[in-house]
Amino acid sequence: MAHPTEDKNFRLPTSIRPRRYAATLTLDLDAKSFSGQQTIDLDVAAPSNEIILHGIALALSDVTFRAGGQQRKPASIQPAQASETVVLRFDEALPTGAASLDVAWTGRFTEGLRGLYQAGKVAATQFEAADARRLFPCFDEPAFKARWALTVRVPAGLTVLGNGPVVKDTQEGNLRAVTFQETEVLSSYLIALVVGPLVGTDAQDVQGVPVRTWALPEKAHLTRFGQDVALAVLPRLQDYFGLPYAFTKLDQVGIPDFEAGAMENAGLITYREVALLLDPATAPLSVKKRVAEVVTHELAHQWFGNWVTMVWWDDLWLNEAFATWMAFKIVDQWRPEWRMWLDFDAHRASALHLDALKSTHPIHGEVRNAGEAGESFDAITYEKGGAVLRMIEGFLGESPFREGIRQYMRKHARANAVKEDLWNALGDAAKQPVEELATAWVGQSGFPLVTAALDGRGLSLSQRRFYTEPGVQSAEVWPVPVVLRYEDSTGVREQRVLLRDAQATVKLEGEGAVKWLTANAGSTGFYRVAYDKPGLEKLATNLKSLAPAERTALLADQWALVRAGQASVADLLDLTGRFGDEEDDSVLDELVGRLAYIEGRLTDGEDQVRFRAWVEKLLAPGLKKLGWQSAPNEADRVKLRRASLVRAVGGLARSQDALAEARPRVERMLQGQRDALEPNLLDAAVGMVARAGDAALFDTFLQKIPSEPDPATQRRYLMALTAFEAPELTERARGLLYTDTVKTQDVASFVAGLLGNRAGRDAWWAQMRTQWKDVVARTGGAPMLLRRIVEAMGMLRTREHLEQMQALLKAQPIPEAQQATAQTLERLSQDVALRERCVPEVSAWLKRQP
Numbered sequence: 001m002a003h004p005t006e007d008k009n010f011r012l013p014t015s016i017r018p019r020r021y022a023a024t025l026t027l028d029l030d031a032k033s034f035s036g037q038q039t040i041d042l043d044v045a046a047p048s049n050e051i052i053l054h055g056i057a058l059a060l061s062d063v064t065f066r067a068g069g070q071q072r073k074p075a076s077i078q079p080a081q082a083s084e085t086v087v088l089r090f091d092e093a094l095p096t097g098a099a100s101l102d103v104a105w106t107g108r109f110t111e112g113l114r115g116l117y118q119a120g121k122v123a124a125t126q127f128e129a130a131d132a133r134r135l136f137p138c139f140d141e142p143a144f145k146a147r148w149a150l151t152v153r154v155p156a157g158l159t160v161l162g163n164g165p166v167v168k169d170t171q172e173g174n175l176r177a178v179t180f181q182e183t184e185v186l187s188s189y190l191i192a193l194v195v196g197p198l199v200g201t202d203a204q205d206v207q208g209v210p211v212r213t214w215a216l217p218e219k220a221h222l223t224r225f226g227q228d229v230a231l232a233v234l235p236r237l238q239d240y241f242g243l244p245y246a247f248t249k250l251d252q253v254g255i256p257d258f259e260a261g262a263m264e265n266a267g268l269i270t271y272r273e274v275a276l277l278l279d280p281a282t283a284p285l286s287v288k289k290r291v292a293e294v295v296t297h298e299l300a301h302q303w304f305g306n307w308v309t310m311v312w313w314d315d316l317w318l319n320e321a322f323a324t325w326m327a328f329k330i331v332d333q334w335r336p337e338w339r340m341w342l343d344f345d346a347h348r349a350s351a352l353h354l355d356a357l358k359s360t361h362p363i364h365g366e367v368r369n370a371g372e373a374g375e376s377f378d379a380i381t382y383e384k385g386g387a388v389l390r391m392i393e394g395f396l397g398e399s400p401f402r403e404g405i406r407q408y409m410r411k412h413a414r415a416n417a418v419k420e421d422l423w424n425a426l427g428d429a430a431k432q433p434v435e436e437l438a439t440a441w442v443g444q445s446g447f448p449l450v451t452a453a454l455d456g457r458g459l460s461l462s463q464r465r466f467y468t469e470p471g472v473q474s475a476e477v478w479p480v481p482v483v484l485r486y487e488d489s490t491g492v493r494e495q496r497v498l499l500r501d502a503q504a505t506v507k508l509e510g511e512g513a514v515k516w517l518t519a520n521a522g523s524t525g526f527y528r529v530a531y532d533k534p535g536l537e538k539l540a541t542n543l544k545s546l547a548p549a550e551r552t553a554l555l556a557d558q559w560a561l562v563r564a565g566q567a568s569v570a571d572l573l574d575l576t577g578r579f580g581d582e583e584d585d586s587v588l589d590e591l592v593g594r595l596a597y598i599e600g601r602l603t604d605g606e607d608q609v610r611f612r613a614w615v616e617k618l619l620a621p622g623l624k625k626l627g628w629q630s631a632p633n634e635a636d637r638v639k640l641r642r643a644s645l646v647r648a649v650g651g652l653a654r655s656q657d658a659l660a661e662a663r664p665r666v667e668r669m670l671q672g673q674r675d676a677l678e679p680n681l682l683d684a685a686v687g688m689v690a691r692a693g694d695a696a697l698f699d700t701f702l703q704k705i706p707s708e709p710d711p712a713t714q715r716r717y718l719m720a721l722t723a724f725e726a727p728e729l730t731e732r733a734r735g736l737l738y739t740d741t742v743k744t745q746d747v748a749s750f751v752a753g754l755l756g757n758r759a760g761r762d763a764w765w766a767q768m769r770t771q772w773k774d775v776v777a778r779t780g781g782a783p784m785l786l787r788r789i790v791e792a793m794g795m796l797r798t799r800e801h802l803e804q805m806q807a808l809l810k811a812q813p814i815p816e817a818q819q820a821t822a823q824t825l826e827r828l829s830q831d832v833a834l835r836e837r838c839v840p841e842v843s844a845w846l847k848r849q850p
Contacts, residue, residue: 007082007083008082008083008084008369008371009083009368009369010080010082010083010085010369011141011312012052012054012085012139012141012144013048013052014045014143015044015045015046015048016042016043016044016045016048016051016052017042017043017045017139017144017146018040018041018042018138018139018144018146019041019042019043019146019147020040020041020146020147020148020149020182021038021039021040021041021136021138021146021147021148021149021150022038022039022040022041022149023036023037023038023039023136023148023149023150023151024036024037024038024150024151024152024153024177025135025150025151025152025153025193026152026153026154026175027116027123027152027153027154027195029118029123029154029155029195032108032109032118033106033107033108033109034106034107034108034109034116034135035104035105035106035107036103036104036105036106036107036135036136037102037103037104037105038102038103038136038137039100039101039102039103040100040101040103040138040146041098041099041100041146042098042099042100042101043097043098043099044067044094044095044096044097044098044099045096046096047093047094047095047096048093048094049089049090049091049092049093049094050087050088050089050090051065051074051087051088051090051094051101052085052086052087052088053085053086053088053103053137053138053139054084054085054086054130054132054133054137054138054139054140054141055079055084055085055086055105055133055136055137055138056084056115056131056133056134057107057108057134058086058105058106058107058133058134058137059105059106059107060077060086060103060104060105060137061104061105061106062102062103062104063077063088063101063102063103063104064101064102065088065090065094065099065100065101066099066100066101066102067094067095067097067098067099067100068095068097072090072092072094074088074089074090075089075090075091076088076089077089084130084133084370086137088101103137105137107134107135109123110131110134111780111781112744112779112780112781112782113126113257113258113259113744113745113780113782113785114126114127114131114134114259114781114782115127115131115134115135116134116135116193119255119256119257119258120216120256120257121196121197121216121256122194122195122196122197122198122216122255122256123193123194123195123196124192124193124194124195124196124253124255124258124270125191125192125193125194125265125270126258126259126260126263126270127188127189127190127191127192127263127265128189128190128263129189129313129316129370129373129374130189130370130373131189132188132189132191133188136188136191138188139188140188140189140370141187141188141312142187142189142309142310142311142312142313142416143187143309143311143312143416144187144188145185145186145187145309145414145415145416146185146186146188147182147183147184147185147186148163148182148183148186148191149179149180149182149183150162150163150179150180150191150193151168151177151178151179151180152177152178152180152193152195153172153175153176153177153178154175154176154178154195155174155175155176156171156174156175156176157176157197158176158195158196158197159194159195159196159197159198159199159200159214160176160178160193160194160195161192161193161194161195161198161214161251161253161268162178162180162192162193162268163180163183163186163190163191163192163247163265163266163267163268164180164181164182164183164247164248164249164267165180165181165210165248165249166178166179166180166181167179167180167181181248183247183266183267184246184247184266184414185414186266186306187309190264190265190266190306191265191266192263192265192266192268192270193268194214194253194255194268194270196216197216197217198214198215198216198217198253199214199215199216199217199220200212200213200214200215200223200251201213201214201223201224201227204227204231206230206231206234206235206245206250207234207235207238207244207245208244209234209245209248209249209250210249210250211227211230211231211234211249211250211251211252212227212249212250212251212252213226213227213230213251213252213253213254213276214251214252214253214254215253215254215273215276215277216254216256218709219254219273219277219709219710219711221279221709222254222277222278222279222709222710222711223254223276223277224280225278225280225283225288225291226252226254226271226276226277226278226291226295227252229291229292229295229296230250230252230295230299232334233292233295233296233299233330233331233334234250234299236330236333236334237296237299237300237302237303237326237330240326240330240402240405241303241405241406241409242406242409242410243303243307243406243409243410243413245302246266246302246303246306246307247266247267247302247306248267249267250267250269250299250302251267251268251269252269252271252276252295253268253269253270253271253276254271254272254273254276254277254711255270255271255272255273256273256743257743257744257745258270258271258272258273258745259744259745259782259784259785260272260377260784261275261294262275262276262294262295262297262298263298264297264298264301264302264305264306264323266302266306267302269295269298269299271294271298272711272745273711274287274711274712274715275290275291275294276291276294276295277710277711278291278710278711278712279710281674282674282679282710282713283679283710283712284643284679284680284682284683284712285338285636285639285640285679285680286680287712289331289338289340289343292331292334292335292338293327293328293331293340293343294327296326296327296330296331297323297324297326297327298323300322300323300326300327300330301319301323303409304318304319304322304323304326304409305318305319305322305323307409307413307414308408308409308412308413308415308416308417309415309416309417310416310417310418311416311417311418312367313367313370313372313373313376314364314365314366314367315364315417315418315419316367316373316376316377316381317363317364317376317381317385317419317442318417318418318419318422320377320381320382320385321363321381321382321384321385321386321388321389322385322386322389324347324382324383324385324386325385325386325387325389325390325393328340328341328343328344328386337636338636339548339586341549342548342549342552342586343586344386344387344390345523345549345552345553345586346552346586346589346590347379347382347383348383348384348386348387348526349556350379350383351379351380351382351383351384351387351526352384352447352526352528352556352560353468353560353827354378354379354380354384354823355380355384355445355446355447356446356447356466356467356468356560356564357467357468357469357823357826357827358467358469358472358826359819359822359823359826360380360445360446360823361380361445361819362380362442362443362444362445363380363381363384363385363388363441363442363443364419364442364443371783371815371816374783374784374816375783375787375816375817375818375819375820377784378787378819378820384447384526385442387526388438388441388442388526390524391441391481391524391525391526392426392434392437392438392441394481394483394524395432395437395481395498396426396430396432396434397430400426400429400430400431400432401426401429401430403429403430404422404425404426404427404428404429404430404434405425405426407425407428407429408421408422408425408426411425419438419442420435422438423435423438423439426438436479437479437481440478440479441478441526444476444478446465446466446467446474446476447465447466447478447526447527447528448463448464448465448466448476448477448478448480448527448528449463449464449465449466449527449528449529449530450462450463450480450482450499450519450520450527450528450529450530451463451529451530451531451532452517452519452529452530452531452532452535453531453532453535454514454517454532454534454535457507457508457510457511457514458505458506458507458508459484459505459506459507459508459517459519460503460504460505461482461497461499461503461504461505461506461519462502462503462504463477463478463480463499463502463503463527464476464477464502466527466528466560466564467564468560468563468564468830469564469826469830470564470565470566470833471565475502477500477501477502478527479498479499479500480498480499480500480525480527481496481497481498481499481525482496482497482498482499482519482520482525483495483496483497483520483521483522483524483525484496484497484506484508484517484518484519484521485517485518485521485522485550486508486510486514486515486516486517486518487514487515487516487517487542487545488508488510488511488512488513488514488515489510489511489512489513490510490511490512492545493508493509493510494521495508495509514538515538515542515545516535516538516539516541516542516545516546517535517538517539518539518546518550518553518554519531520550520553521547521550522547522549522550523547523549523550523552523553528556528557528560528561529553529557530557530561530566530567536558536575539554540575540578543578543579543582548584548586548587549586551579551582551584551587552586552587552590554575555575555576555579555587555590555591555594556590556594558571558572558575559572559594559597562834562838563830563834565837568841569598569602569838569841569842569845570841570842570844570845572594573598573842573845576591576594576595576618577618579591579618580618580619580621580622581622582622583622583641584637584641585637585640585641585643585644588641588644588645588648589644591648592644592647592648592652595615595648595652596651596652598611598842599611599612599615599652600758600797601797601831601834601835602834602835602838602839602842603839603842603843603846604839607839607842607843607846610846610849611842611846612652612653612654613653614846614849615648615649615652615653616649616653616655619645619648619649619653620645620649620653620655620657620658622641622645623642623645623646623648623649623658626638626641626642626645627642628642628646628661628662628665628678628681629678630642630678639678639680640680642678642680642681643678643680643681643684646658646662646681646684646685647684650662650684650685650688651684651687651688654688658688659688659689659692662681662684662685662688662689663689663692665677665681665685666685666686666689669682670700670704682713682716683716686716686717686720687719687720687723690720690721690723690724691723691724691725692725693724693726693729694726694729695726695728695729697724698721698724698729698732698733701717701718701720701721702717702721702736702741704717705717705718705741706741715746715749718741718742718746718750719749719750719753721733721736721741721753722750722753722754722756722757723753723757724757725757725758725759725760726759727759727760730754730757730759730760730763730764731760731763733754733757733760734754734760734763734764734767736750737750737751737754737775737778738774738778742778744778744779744780744782744785745785747778747779747785747789748779748785748788748789748791748792749788751768751775751789751792752788752791752792752795754768755768755792755793755795755796756795761795761796761797765796765801765804769804769808772808772812773812775789776789776812776814781816783816783817786814786816786817787814787816787817787819787820789814789817790809790814790817790820790821790824791820791823791824793805793824793828794824794827794828794831796828797831797832797835798832798835799832799836801828801832802825802828802829802832805824805825805828806825809821809825
């Protein structure tokens with residue numbers, strides 16, 4: 001094994017393991033510094049002259065090893081920067097058996113959104129993947145689970161939250177010493193601490209577990225919805241797993257500046273405020289659904305991740321894919337009218353897009369160090385992983401799948417596991433060859449394109465790996481659980497086929513002519529489908545017979561084939577023209593997304609004007625029929641359809657009629673008239689009015705941001721500043737990036753907004769290249785935000801942009817975003833090639849329209 005001083009891929013030896021940490025931390029919030037003392041109870045399995053702990057920028061002192069009534073001091077304490085460790089060397093080999101290590105240390109708050117950091121008035125921790133080492137000298141790998149007994153000394157008058165309930169609270173001079181109940185065995189990345197002037201809801205009991213939701217005092221009125229979600233889903237999760245919640249209490253906290261969406265710390269879940277806090281009276285349904293999904297995702301982790309934990313970060317997907325799938329499943333049980341699986345399909349689309357690149361990666365892939373672990377928090381791990389689990393559940397059946405999960409939980413309780421442990425449990429429960437199906441989908445990059453061609457009652461199926469780059473081919477095959485749905489003289493039928501080979505012929509059950517057939521019923525499979533021309537025409541003329549998810553998949557798959565050079569953009573536009581009377585909001589969202597891409601990248605000048613007019617002609621009648629004002633007791637489906645149409649007609653087509661309707665409503669809303677805009681219209685209406693807005697409106701948004709308590713509203717106003725197209729206002733927006741107006745957590749989104757502004761894009765891109773180091777520094781080094789900055793550059797448009805981006809990232813690369821760099825460059829290269837290939841075809845198609 002390489003030595004930690006020279007190897008960033010160094011893994012801790014397993015011969016010394018922690019059993020328990022007993023630590024006292026003293027925090028100086030003004031100086032942003034801390035000191036600590038702890039005793040780590042150890043098991044030493046083999047003689048060694050050294051103990052290696054993780055630690056970043058910690059100054060260790062007064063270290064003592066104790067065993068068998070004897071004490072030893074280390075001969076040297078040597079930090080190893082490459083591996084982020086501290087090596088304690090002793091003159092003699094340490095004895096085996098039970099031992100203890102006493103350590104005192106000092107350190108400083110992290111400048112950024114990890115370790116222990118300052119978020120406005122709140123001090124908070126964020127340790128995943130490997131940042132507990134910024135606060136504690138510890139064994140900071142997920143396999144080293146131990147109990148944690150923490151005491152924290154802070155100034156009086158602040159709320160102090162930890163993983164467990166407070167068991168002792170005393171005054172020590174000017175400081176308050178808070179001792180938390182000792183935890184269950186936990187990996188270090190799940191330990192958490194939050195200190196600040198927070199207020200919480202009253203504790204409410206769920207089967208013996210007290211639940212509270214916390215926020216800053218001015219946002220206390222926004223905690224009720226997140227609290228209600230936790231109260232509703234916690235019993236459902238306990239029922240699904242067949243195991244009680246294990247962590248004595250549940251606190252949820254909105255953090256004013258936070259890198260990710262949320263973090264599943266055991267018993268103390270931390271959230272970006274917009275993912276937890278909302279006003280149900282004014283929040284769009286999309287915001288409510290997002291909060292419910294995130295809360296449920298983090299609660300699912302309390303079992304899948306916290307109770308049973310991966311051994312190493314290559315199995316991160318075991319945590320994240322399962323929590324992703326489970327969140328949609330449980331929220332769908334709680335609120336079936338929300339149709340959460342249609343939202344899941346929309347999320348899955350990002351994974352399908354990413355996984356069709358040559359630079360994709362398997363769900364389970366090699367992770368050599370903690371830095372690489374950070375790059376795994378992407379759509380492949382979350383959305384593709386969740387989609388594959390959904391596909392496996394559909395293949396095995398809901399009950400056998402759940403029994404397998406319960407077996408896995410019981411067998412590996414309080415311990416660590418790998419993917420094979422899950423496959424074995426599912427296989428035992430279902431009596432099915434799970435490993436064959438799972439290994440191919442989890443261990444192999446990409447996904448198949450399934451081609452379906454009907455000949456009478458015989459269906460020819462074939463598969464090959466799908467790439468969005470034209471001409472790229474490979475020979476991989478998957479065991480594809482294909483679910484067919486079709487209509488014949490006996491009615492609508494379903495038939496299941498496990499397509500193992502490159503080609504197969506299926507005899508369809510039933511009788512009579514097949515009126516239409518979809519080869520991904522319910523759109524539950526993680527694959528795309530290409531139909532022959534007669535099959536596609538049958539689907540296009542029977543759209544109303546398809547489920548919303550199937551209509552969405554039809555559009556998405558045809559668009560993917562256009563990108564791959566396997567279908568004509570003109571044929572796709574003909575297909576979209578059949579959706580003018582579409583009434584389902586999820587299908588409309590897919591339609592608008594595809595049309596927006598064409599308008600933004602594949603049209604210019606007069607063609608762009610013609611295309612917008614065509615979109616308005618297609619979809620404005622639907623908006624006119626609905627009107628802008630919702631009726632009393634109007635169904636959510638109708639409200640969401642209206643919102644989709646406003647995005648299409650006002651946002652995409654830039655209809656002057658829609659702008660004239662939106663502008664006075666936005667003005668009344670800004671003056672406090674809450675019913676001026678139905679909540680689901682807020683984002684689209686504010687965006688389109690800002691785009692055409694003047695300096696007075698810009699100032700209004702800018703002035704409202706600091707005092708706005710609702711995080712979704714605050715974010716809406718912030719992003720609106722990036723939408724103004726008047727040249728002097730695009731310049732003002734650019735300057736705001738380096739001010740307190742844009743929190744660290746919002747830097748990447750703000751950069752993406754500036755790059756998405758057509759009027760200001762080129763000026764911002766030129767400035768961004770010259771100020772690249774400043775833009776990067778603005779993220780505070782947060783790996784997730786660095787990746788999002790790189791991904792935002794995918795909004796660039798031309799070959800010149802692509803070449804400039806390639807030169808920039810070659811000269812000044814982002815080591816934390818190597819994977820995101822490769823993927824974004826590949827995707828932008830394809831976008832540029834698609835533009836060069838399809839602009840003439842779109843122009844010719846537009847000229848043929850009446």
